[in-house]
Amino acid sequence: xxxxxxxAGEDTDADADGALACTDCDDSDPASFPGNxxxxxxxxxxxxxxxxxxxxxxxxPANTGATGNAIRADLILATGPGIISGAGIxxxxxxxxxxxLSVWSGDAxxxxxxxxxxxxxxxxxxxxNTLAWHDATGLGVTVEAGRYYVVGAHWNGSATFxxxxxxxxxxxxxxxxxxxxxxxxxxxxxxxxxxxTFSFSTRMTVNDEADLDG
Numbered sequence: 001x002x003x004x005x006x007x008a009g010e011d012t013d014a015d016a017d018g019a020l021a022c023t024d025c026d027d028s029d030p031a032s033f034p035g036n037x038x039x040x041x042x043x044x045x046x047x048x049x050x051x052x053x054x055x056x057x058x059x060x061p062a063n064t065g066a067t068g069n070a071i072r073a074d075l076i077l078a079t080g081p082g083i084i085s086g087a088g089i090x091x092x093x094x095x096x097x098x099x100x101l102s103v104w105s106g107d108a109x110x111x112x113x114x115x116x117x118x119x120x121x122x123x124x125x126x127x128x129n130t131l132a133w134h135d136a137t138g139l140g141v142t143v144e145a146g147r148y149y150v151v152g153a154h155w156n157g158s159a160t161f162x163x164x165x166x167x168x169x170x171x172x173x174x175x176x177x178x179x180x181x182x183x184x185x186x187x188x189x190x191x192x193x194x195x196x197t198f199s200f201s202t203r204m205t206v207n208d209e210a211d212l213d214g
Contacts, residue, residue, distance in 0.1 A: 056203030057164030059090040066160045071181040072200040073152020076173040082143040082206040088135035090201035093159035095128035101136040104150040115188035116141045151204045154186050162201035
């Protein structure tokens, strides 16, 4: 970068990854810089501009249910490759309630589904006892076409969850059904206890920038 043509501060390297801010797509993340090899972590490691895509079921606050020690999730049949890097759920719970965003996968719509990854989220004081999105990142689950994926959340204690007014429409797959279970601890493998034709308010972030064919 040329200090005479770049704006003030452009010639810094705040994350010390060897790329100046004027070429670095994220100068706060040392794992993202031009020329860095891509990893299966859902991040834009090489700064090629490929952004994750998010698909969410549209929450319907008027259509809710309350339960404890529960799993609420959606089943997706993958039609293309990708990496599930993050997930979220729309619910209301007390401050401090721990949520486990999870991904399972299996060969058939009826399961069983093996637990692939989990990531924690906690209901903040600002979102306590109100319907809000609660998200987690760092799942890093590689999606294979033709395989079924369950994406949702598990929690212990009471919570009020949204049902969705429309199912999620991910670019990498087709929504199949909603899944509801009351279970402690987190099941592995999972065999769905109850399925439904309406969706729960889940959302997932998928990044398709990796070299999935090697």
